[in-house]
Amino acid sequence: MSLPIPATVMNELESAARAAASRAYAPYSRFRVGAAVLGASGKIYSGCNVENASYGLAICGERNAVFSAVNGGERAITAVVIYTPTQTVTAPCGACRQGIREFGPDARIVSICDGEDRIDTTLAALLPGSFGPENLK
């Protein structure tokens, strides 16, 4: 089980996710996503979705944030916050759930938006019975 994350840290993650969404490159879908990841070190990393004229190459904000954390030296993540400038929340897509799973099987997952809607759950709840690095041992 994961340790509780202080409200001050959750607020910082929310701010980082909002800021990341403002940097999204989404000229094709016009759907902006910002994500922030809390590394085990306590550092915060963010990512936005980046689309491409070759549509299938789009990368989600969540995976960009996870990859940024890994590039920052993290090997474990404890929380992910996802922000979309919409009235309803966005849960991470299937690919991103698996991407988060690699480093944060017990991570807390929070989705926020411009409306009252909010998701506050765990990766394990979003991806039960998951495949991970342990399976390859």
Ligand code: THU
């Ligand atoms: N997208 C994300 O960044 N995260 C999600 O969880 C769902 C989808 C992006 C991919 C694409 O750039 C746009 O949103 C529309 O699918």
